Amino acid sequence: MSSAELYERAQKVLAGGVSSDARRSQFVPLYVDRAHGAHLWDADGTEYVDYVLAQGPMVLGHSAPAVVDAVNQQLTRGQAYAAQHELEVIAAELVCRLVPCAELIRFNTVGSEAVIGAWRIARGATGRQKILKFEGHYHGWLDAALWSLHPALDSAGPARSPRPVPGSGGQQLSAGTDLIVAPWNDAEALTALMSQHGHDVAAVVMEPVLCNTGCIAPVPGFLDTVQRLCREHGALLIFDEVITGFRLAPGGAQEHLGVVPDLAVFGKAIAGGLPVAAIAGKASVMELVTRGEVGHAGTFNSNPLGMAAAVGNLTVLDRDRDRIYPHLYATGRRLMDGIRSAAADAGVPMLVDGPGPVFQTYFTASGSVLDYRDFAATDRAAAARFHRALFTRGINIVPRGLWFLSVAHTDADVDRTVEIVAEALREV
Numbered sequence: 001m002s003s004a005e006l007y008e009r010a011q012k013v014l015a016g017g018v019s020s021d022a023r024r025s026q027f028v029p030l031y032v033d034r035a036h037g038a039h040l041w042d043a044d045g046t047e048y049v050d051y052v053l054a055q056g057p058m059v060l061g062h063s064a065p066a067v068v069d070a071v072n073q074q075l076t077r078g079q080a081y082a083a084q085h086e087l088e089v090i091a092a093e094l095v096c097r098l099v100p101c102a103e104l105i106r107f108n109t110v111g112s113e114a115v116i117g118a119w120r121i122a123r124g125a126t127g128r129q130k131i132l133k134f135e136g137h138y139h140g141w142l143d144a145a146l147w148s149l150h151p152a153l154d155s156a157g158p159a160r161s162p163r164p165v166p167g168s169g170g171q172q173l174s175a176g177t178d179l180i181v182a183p184w185n186d187a188e189a190l191t192a193l194m195s196q197h198g199h200d201v202a203a204v205v206m207e208p209v210l211c212n213t214g215c216i217a218p219v220p221g222f223l224d225t226v227q228r229l230c231r232e233h234g235a236l237l238i239f240d241e242v243i244t245g246f247r248l249a250p251g252g253a254q255e256h257l258g259v260v261p262d263l264a265v266f267g268k269a270i271a272g273g274l275p276v277a278a279i280a281g282k283a284s285v286m287e288l289v290t291r292g293e294v295g296h297a298g299t300f301n302s303n304p305l306g307m308a309a310a311v312g313n314l315t316v317l318d319r320d321r322d323r324i325y326p327h328l329y330a331t332g333r334r335l336m337d338g339i340r341s342a343a344a345d346a347g348v349p350m351l352v353d354g355p356g357p358v359f360q361t362y363f364t365a366s367g368s369v370l371d372y373r374d375f376a377a378t379d380r381a382a383a384a385r386f387h388r389a390l391f392t393r394g395i396n397i398v399p400r401g402l403w404f405l406s407v408a409h410t411d412a413d414v415d416r417t418v419e420i421v422a423e424a425l426r427e428v
Helices: 003-013 065-075 086-098 111-126 173-178 187-200 222-233 252-257 283-290 304-319 321-346 372-376 380-391 411-425
Strands: 032-036 039-042 047-050 104-108 130-134 179-182 201-206 236-240 263-266 277-281 351-353 358-362 402-404
Touching: 047 411, 065 304, 086 104, 086 277, 086 304, 104 111, 104 283, 111 201, 111 236, 111 263, 111 277, 111 283, 130 187, 173 179, 179 187, 187 201, 187 222, 201 222, 222 236, 236 252, 252 263, 277 283, 304 321, 321 351, 321 358, 321 411, 358 380, 380 411
Parallel strands: 130 179, 130 201, 201 236, 236 263
Antiparallel strands: 032 039, 039 047, 104 277, 263 277, 351 358, 358 402
């Protein structure tokens, strides 16, 4: 059955014809038939070089043998126990070995709930209610967290003291009273906000490399300032590593950047794309859960299929780190250089920025994008046209311009992609 036929059927039974707002499209959505390595094939038989990688977790590529074999072996042993088992112990040991802040962990199913769990732990540890987040950062779709992601600038308040803006109709507006929103990469503004509100702040939470609004690294010294302010005001530092975890390094952005938070949240990259998340943190903080002072539960936490995938995936990332991560960085940077050259040849103002394993293409004449408001000033209509032009030629990227690399991407994939980018830019 074709993608168009599937979409017609879907619109009769799925709200909006899709199962996540992230998949809404003014065109027929992508209906995947199968995926292997760095490639997808849709229901129409079209092949794509895939730089979405399920929104990032497929560091080893689709259908990685280590993950597939581990899950297949577990399938005949049981799919759900609501009980403890050896695989979760092994998976937890791997996370604690890899991640600098991870002295104790708890598993969840999805990143959104793990974020809220980390916030609960921080509130329990400090006796405070307020969370400070940064404008443009995404911490899941739940009511308490979906604030000031991509707000309209006419409702977002002053740039240096943004106003919390809900991300959805029907959202519990009272949750916004416990949020303070700060601009990303502005140490002076953050210092002023913490001077005013620090005594009420339980935690400062961030994507340590902002990947849900472009791909924006912290400017030099910013994370050190954040960590210092947290210590001075008695707040915890939380990294949301749902995207950066196991992608920028085996130990995530905290290893890559050299700053260790008190708590961190990880998502499906733990398990090579299966629905597994985790809260990881220092024992002094996580002991609140150990003692039962802060509640944490879930029937599907440490589901054996997910734990099998996690063990298979993390074992490879740990064992082969000296091969995997140099490949991710080198391949990503080679692709970034090729896109820059294609844009220059086409006379298109484009900024290509990011560490390599993940990066962003912006349509802008500016030499830098440092926060959400810089991102909002880029030509997002051109980015949408670029995405469409790539997609129709067999290149799949995140529509807002984010690109993910896997160990399965080859030089041939990069060469083909750069050629298609040059064609696509002529349409933009």
